[in-house]
Amino acid sequence: AQTVTQSQPEMSVQEAETVTLSCTYDTSESDYYLFWYKQPPSRQMILVIRQEAYKQQNATENRFSVNFQKAAKSFSLKISDSQLGDAAMYFCALQGGSEKLVFGKGTKLTVNP
Amino acid sequence: DTAVSQTPKYLVTQMGNDKSIKCEQNLGHDTMYWYKQDSKKFLKIMFSYNNKELIINETVPNRFSPKSPDKAHLNLHINSLELGDSAVYFCASSQVSHLGIYGYTFGSGTRLTVV
Numbered sequence: 220a221q222t223v224t225q226s227q228p229e230m231s232v233q234e235a236e237t238v239t240l241s242c243t244y245d246t247s248e249s250d251y252y253l254f255w256y257k258q259p260p261s262r263q264m265i266l267v268i269r270q271e272a273y274k275q276q277n278a279t280e281n282r283f284s285v286n287f288q289k290a291a292k293s294f295s296l297k298i299s300d301s302q303l304g305d306a307a308m309y310f311c312a313l314q315g316g317s318e319k320l321v322f323g324k325g326t327k328l329t330v331n332p
Numbered sequence: 333d334t335a336v337s338q339t340p341k342y343l344v345t346q347m348g349n350d351k352s353i354k355c356e357q358n359l360g361h362d363t364m365y366w367y368k369q370d371s372k373k374f375l376k377i378m379f380s381y382n383n384k385e386l387i388i389n390e391t392v393p394n395r396f397s398p399k400s401p402d403k404a405h406l407n408l409h410i411n412s413l414e415l416g417d418s419a420v421y422f423c424a425s426s427q428v429s430h431l432g433i434y435g436y437t438f439g440s441g442t443r444l445t446v447v
Contacts, residue, residue, distance in 0.1 A: 252433045258373075262420060264438035308373055312435075319365070319388055320426075320436055322375040 221246045223313050225323035232301045233331050239286075240296045240309050240326045248315030253287070253294045258325075259307040267309070270294065298328075306330045335359050338423050338439035345413055346447055353408045353442045355423030362427055363387075364406040365436065366398060369420040381406055413446045420444070 222245045232238035244253065255267040270278045270287050277285050282299045298305055311323040336357045345351050357364060365388075366378040380388035381400040395411045406423060420443050424436040 266435045
């Protein structure tokens with residue numbers, strides 16, 4: 220079975236500052252993918268970043284980057300230069316092999332002006 | 333051009349009614365899904381179809397019946413609606429290629445409220 224744990228139900232950050240959202244996971248698959256999705260109040264699910272487990276290099280997408288620690292089964296998301304538009308629910312997700320995409324319970328991020 | 337579109341976006345109905353939610357994707361993906369997001373925002377898969385064939389059927393009451401007429405469409409029919417069915421239902425699609433898995437593309441969700 221695959222599980223994803225997000226231990227921070229809520230986080231807040233000042234505009235222009237950096238924030239890190241935590242995620243740990245468990246899977247028996249050797250080949251898997253990890254994702255961060257953003258859900259703003261509009262409720263649209265938006266893919267933020269993707270990491271292939273066999274790649275050691277951490278994925279980056281503009282102001283978003285991950286810290287992927289495979290041995291520790293940890294996959295945190297760092298948001299740099301936070302903007303008001305970054306305020307949303309953030310979901311960590313895991314897909315291993317032909318398994319379904321499994322989500323964590325989410326972290327609500329508030330950005331303070 | 334919307335990649336994954338769901339209709340309706342909002343649905344308010346009385347207990348005991350039967351309702352359907354429709355989903356269409358124009359991405360050419362082979363696999364489509366229904367997810368349920370509860371009031372605590374938890375997302376859980378309900379069903380998955382690959383090229384019109386049911387491949388995932390989680391523990392869901394049999395009042396929920398998915399139908400995939402072709403690989404671009406996946407509908408969800410719910411019979412005898414109950415208060416506990418109130419949630420946001422998301423349709424999604426994905427494609428696995430030799431290049432790997434690129435995540436799911438989600439529709440904008442259908443907020444179902446049963447009164």
